[in-house]
Structure formats: structure tokens, C-alpha cells
Amino acid sequence: MKIAIIGSGNVGSALGKGWLNAGHEVVFGVRDPQSPKTQKVLALIPEAKLNTVADASINAVVIVITTPPEAVLDLIPQLGNVSNKVIIDTTNSIRTKPAPYATAYDAIKEISKAQDLVKCFNSTGFENMLNPNYHGEGIDMFAAGNSKKAKQVAGQLAKDIGFATCYDFGGDDKVELLEKFALSWINMAIMQRHGRNLAFKLVRR
Ligand SMILES: NC(=O)c1ccc[n+]([C@@H]2O[C@H](COP(=O)([O-])OP(=O)(O)OC[C@H]3O[C@@H](n4cnc5c(N)ncnc54)[C@H](OP(=O)(O)O)[C@@H]3O)[C@@H](O)[C@H]2O)c1
Structure with missing residues (x-):
């Protein structure tokens, strides 16, 4: 799958490394090739x-947003026509938000009119995206949004990097x-202070 990862920091580089290892075609969309975060991705993934x-977005089938949430206001016009693309929003509007929108998801949905948008890869630390394996088992991922297609794609991409299951967390609401x-x-x-090496897994009986 052709994937454009927008942002090359903690989350972008962790997901990019996993998807490249899984055989996907990954291009990072960056604003400054000399920035420390761009250099960080090159340290982790020299290729x-x-x-x-x-340019990263134009040929992508999937666009993954891994920037601070407020950056999407800047980014959306640069993504081009997204009507046939899946957009995965990994951001959390915890410290900052793309005002007047409550979340980057809401901003992307309203401004870009994207149909196949999903919130995913936001609910755990980037270390768990680099290595989702605990004691021989994958941890779980969760995806929310109204698009079944986007959830299916995000779910497959989660499994491709070692998550056990990507649970449907519900719709846009x-x-x-x-x-x-x-x-x-x-x-x-x-x-x-339990440390970043912890994760959520759904158990059943
Ligand atoms: N860290 C985690 O464990 C974690 C886990 C789940 C979700 N998240 C969410 O994921 C997002 C990214 O977190 P992170 O820790 O990966 O952040 P990070 O390491 O600071 O990386 C952010 C990336 O976004 C880029 N960026 C910032 N503003 C931009 C703009 N206007 N246009 C293009 N690129 C821009 C930065 O590029 P420059 O180098 O040019 O600044 C950098 O590559 C956040 O929304 C966070 O809430 C983080």
C-alpha cells in the first residue's frame, strides 16, 4: 500500500518503520528536511x-497524520484532493487543539470533506507502535469513525505491525x-508513573 506519513517525529517514525518492514511503500511528508525530527527518522530508518x-500525499492511497493536532489547519490544503484516500488521524487534542475544532479529526472532516477518515494509532505510546509485543502476544489497537473502509484499512495496518486486534471503538461520536x-x-x-512500557489489551471470557 502507498502510505504518506505526515510528520516524522515519534509516532511517524515508529509507524513508518513498521510499515516499511511489512513491505508497504512509505513516504514521509515533512516541512523541513533539516529539522531534528526529520533527522530522527533518518537515524531510525536510513532508507x-x-x-x-x-508531493508525499499526491500518490498515496493512505495519508497518516502524525503532527500536533493544531498543525492540521496548515496541512489540510497541502494534502490535495483526498476524496479517494483513506486518512488516519493519530493526533490527540490534549494540550493543544485546532480551534475552533475540538479535535484534528473534526477539522479534517469539515475542511477537507474526507469521507474515509479514521482515528487510530492514538491510544498508546509510540514505543508500543514500534514494538507491540508483550510476552509473545500483540497488544490491541482501537479505531473510531464512521468510515468502514477507513477502519478496515487502519485495522489491517495495525496487524501488519504486530497489533493483535484493532477493535472498532465506534463512529464519529x-x-x-x-x-x-x-x-x-x-x-x-x-x-x-507506571512507565511507558505498559499497554491495554482487551480480555474476554
Ligand atoms: N508520542 C506519543 O507516544 C503519541 C502517541 C499517540 C499519539 N500521539 C499524537 O501523535 C501526534 C505526534 O506526536 P509525536 O510524539 O510524534 O510528535 P513529534 O515527535 O513532536 O513529531 C511531530 C511531527 O509533526 C511535524 N509537524 C509539526 N507541525 C507541522 C506542520 N505544520 N506541517 C508539517 N509537519 C508538522 C514535526 O515536524 P518538524 O520537525 O518540522 O517540527 C514533526 O515531524 C500528536 O498529535 C500526539 O498527540 C503521540
Whole structure:
């Protein structure tokens, strides 16, 4: 699959490394090839392909947003025509948000008119995206949004990098709840000081 990852920081580089290893075609859309975060992706993935946001997006089937949430206001016009593309929004509007929108998801949906948009890869730390394996088992991922197609694509991409299951977390009305779920991980890992090597897994009986 042709994937454009917008942003090359913690999340972008972790997902990019996994998808490249899984055989996907990945291009990073960056604003400054010399920035420390661009250099970080090159340290992790020496063969990483870098381009402008517009050129990375133009041939992509899937566009993955891994920037601060407020950056989407800048980015949306650079993504071009997204009517046939799946957009995966990994952002969490916890410290900042793309005002007047509550989330980047809402901003993308309204401004770009994207049909196949999904919130995913936001609910755990980037270390867990680099390595979702705990004691021989994959942890779980969660996806929210109204597009079945986007959820199916995100779910496959989650499995491709080692997540066990990507659960359907609900529709557009559950996007903010999925960001709160991410905040729950941040609370446990950082505020309650349990450390970032922890993850959520759904168990059943
Ligand atoms: N860190 C985590 O564990 C984690 C987990 C789940 C979700 N998230 C969410 O994922 C997003 C990214 O987090 P991160 O930790 O990967 O951040 P990060 O390491 O700071 O990387 C952010 C990336 O966004 C780029 N960027 C910023 N503004 C931009 C703009 N206007 N146009 C194009 N690119 C822009 C930065 O590029 P420059 O180098 O040019 O600044 C950088 O490559 C955030 O929304 C966060 O809430 C983070």
C-alpha cells in the first residue's frame, strides 16, 4: 500500500518503520528536511523517503497524520484532493487543539470533506507502535469513525505491525472518547508513573 506519513517525529517514525518492514511503500511528508525530527527518522530508518507534504500525499492511497493536532489547519490544503484516500488521524487534542475544532479529526472532516477518515494509532505510546509485543502476544489497537473502509484499512495496518486486534471503538461520536482513552494511557504511564512500557489489551471470557 502507498502510505504518506505526515510528520516524522515519534509516532511517524515508529509507524513508518513498521510499515516499511511489512513491505508497504512509505513516504514521509515533512516541512523541513533539516529539522531534528526529520533527522530522527533518518537515524531510525536510513532508507526513509522524504518529500514535501503535497508531493508525499499526491500518490498515496493512505495519508497518516502524525503532527500536533493544531498543525492540521496548515496541512489540510497541502494534502490535495483526498476524496479517494483513506486518512488516519493519530493526533490527540490534549494540550493543544485546532480551534475552533475540538479535535484534528473534526477539522479534517469539515475542511477537507474526507469521507474515509479514521482515528487510530492514538491510544498508546509510540514505543508500543514500534514494538507491540508483550510476552509473545500483540497488544490491541482501537479505531473510531464512521468510515468502514477507513477502519478496515487502519485495522489491517495495525496487524501488519504486530497489533493483535484493532477493535472498532465506534463512529464519529466516539472519536473524542478514543482521545480520552489515550489520555488514560498517558495518565497511567506518565502521571501515575507506571512507565511507558505498559499497554491495554482487551480480555474476554
Ligand atoms: N508520542 C506519543 O507516544 C503519541 C502517541 C499517540 C499519539 N500521539 C499524537 O501523535 C501526534 C505526534 O506526536 P509525536 O510524539 O510524534 O510528535 P513529534 O515527535 O513532536 O513529531 C511531530 C511531527 O509533526 C511535524 N509537524 C509539526 N507541525 C507541522 C506542520 N505544520 N506541517 C508539517 N509537519 C508538522 C514535526 O515536524 P518538524 O520537525 O518540522 O517540527 C514533526 O515531524 C500528536 O498529535 C500526539 O498527540 C503521540
